[in-house]
Amino acid sequence: MTEIENWTHMCTRCGTCHNVYKLKLWEKSIPDWLTVCPAGEKYGFEPYFPSGKMWIARGITEGKLELDDPELLKIIYSCTLCGNCEIQCQTDILKEHITEIIETLRERVVEAGLGPMPKQKEFGEWTKKEHNPYLESHEDRLNWLPFDKSELPEKADIIYFVGCTSSYRQKNIASATANILKKLGINFTISKDEWCCGSPLQRTGQSKIAKECAEHNIEIMKKTGAKRVVTSCAGCYRMLAKDYKERYELDYDFEIIHFPDFLLDLLNKGELKLEKSINRTITYHDPCHIGRHMGIYDSPREMLEKIPGIKLVEMERIKENAWCCGAGGGVKSSFNDLALFAAKERCDEAVKTGAQALVSTCPFCWRNLNDAIEVNNLDLKMYDLVELVWEIIK
């Protein structure tokens, strides 16, 4: 029995992964048993909870289930891979591998020619052709740039890795990030030949294409001679900082920094000054890719609290217990109803705090949460942290 097959036997289907697991009686800050799994809560059936997926994985490894089962694709792909179940599961070993098992299942259906979901397959094919999953032209990748491309040097100390969502959809985040870097006089560049980081492909089982993207990106970044790479996208950050090294075993020595961390460092060193104030009550949504996956919880909050006039109020489910925005793992493209269900629940939680604005540090979270705000006509404004900073220093 392989290691991964062995893990699939460990799940008792006890249901601990359905709710926030409260460790200690006296830790009042941890909410009581709030729900954590968007797919499980949306569809209600056992197979959609993480434990159900573990059982299906076991069924496949034991030869009791076939990969071509007509319901299998929907079940294994309607998961945002947010990893909240890994926080709540109390089974040693298994708890570290739940999302890995789901990703492996996805890889297996892709290898068998049965997956991924049709739209996800489309963005895999498009990425091979135009290096982004949005069916956009590679040539237009820098069209959002608020200044002339010629101002971008070939060599620089820092590379801003923009990512596809900020390049083609949430251009507000890309613009604010580039504007801040320029305004602060940072020696930075952006590659004209940046490809998708590979995250949407990796998460949907299309790891071969993801690896090609990773290899290309490392190669072009090395050419700039930069020592540091900043990202404004949580998904890109996780890929560059974790998957490129651990999964694809690529050799590089750049320091990968998520942009809010970069800003906080400048602020602490006095190189960024926030002199104007923004009088607003806000709440912060932890993106899964930097939060649970990479352990960044405090620095965005610290940064927000240092913005004059900002009052940060917290939602019930925060940090490692944060409810996912619903967009990740290929869900936004293939199960938009599930994505909007999860986002609505998150926005409702934000509204309950009395906040006027919901702030995150990921363009994909921004997009999905903002979609829920618009669809449900909620009294809430969506921001990325960089937009607030640019509002002050511009």
Added chain:
Amino acid sequence: MVEIEKTVGEEGKELVIHKKVPNHGAIFKELIDIVGEEYVMDKSASLFVYSGDMTENVPHMPEFVVAPITVDEVQKIILLANREKIPIVPFVSGSNLGGLTIPLEGGIIVDLKRMNKILEVNERDQYAIIEAGVTFADIKDYLDKNHPNLIFTYTYATPAAGVVPNVLLEGLVTLSAKYGTTVAFINGLEAVLPTGEIVKVGSCATSKYWFSRNPLPDLIGLFTSWQGMTGIVTKIAVQLDPKPAYTGIKMIMSDEIHESFQLMEELGRAQICDNIIMFNWGLAFAVIQMPREIAGSEKDESAPTIYLEMDYSAVNTIKELEAKEEIIESLAKKYECGLWDYKDVGDGITKVLDVPMTFAGLFTHGPGGLTWIGAYGPCSQYETAWNVANEVFSRHPRFTPWLYAKTFKNGHFGAMRTLIGFDRSNAEEVRETRVLIREMAKELMDIGYIPYKTPVEIAKMILERSDPNFALFMKKIKNSLDPNRIMNPGRWGL
């Protein structure tokens, strides 16, 4: 009996697949018409998840899974099943440890999780009316936020466990020393009978208040411990209690088994505790995660043999609590048992105190299998049952003995639970677990205990030992309520 198509996998890892009904497609379509396309499943991947549970009981594939959200939908599903004579099995979380949601004859699993509304909390009359899929997590969270002066009793199961199945199956809870099993908390219920009628039982049958099951003929028993064989309960009213102003917990750790059980018996009769529970070393270490310097890393001479936990509370004054403490201290002294304050025992104890809980060390022990024999019996036989359980475990040394005993209803009866963790990937170990379970049930019954939440083989053993007219009476009731034998057929061997 629905015909078996095939059994796949070796004994210990087998899966039973039943023949499909001839008009499968038409039934599927009709189920979709009732609940909508999103809430019916009939493909193997989904069905497999419902085929078994964490126990050693043989999994059987259902033919459909359906998730209704209204009583009307439940009624239509039952009418369809009754018309077509298709087996039907109610399901919430499937964590009952008795294989009770395994569809022994295939058919339709009715997953009730979507029926998760808390319909009413009556503060003055101290009850909550809840739907069939409400979990312990739901009710605790709801009461804490909206009625912080009230508590429900909480199970020794996961937060995702359903309240309604638990109370119908005589669960064991945090107020058992005072009230008994969770059946005692039922004020009334609404159910859809196997023939489709919607009935109310308890005061709600006559009054607009769901205040009690008295003084009408008590028909609640037609649904409790019947393992879903007499209908689908769609709503239930459960008794709530005032949240105590003061609470206390004391522990005794001892090697003096005889004295400890005498103390446990007398504590029950003293009527001062909410919860009295005795763990053996294995369970204390696995669940409470007692610090090793206290419990020992392995059971050696330095580790205490038993751990007796006493929870008590006072709704009104600290003096009330202190008076209870005084009685506990005096009884402990009488039996020469040293008392510990729970805070001195370590953080792990909170895993037991903070209910609903996960029993993290059990459900999550690694190899993925967990089963038990839980049995209720007379207080006078506590110690004998403890010794019998240890003796059975000693014949199967590959399993760590996990035991606990509880006092119920002010010392009127008690529980003995023997839990077995096993490696579900090892067919030989699964087979031995089945042997151990049968031996444990038999030997506890020999001394007067009765297993509950029983898998079908053990239920059959109970009926074989029962007064023949008791089994006959059960059959008559079952046939009268469910003439087409659709509700969870095969349970109790009926």
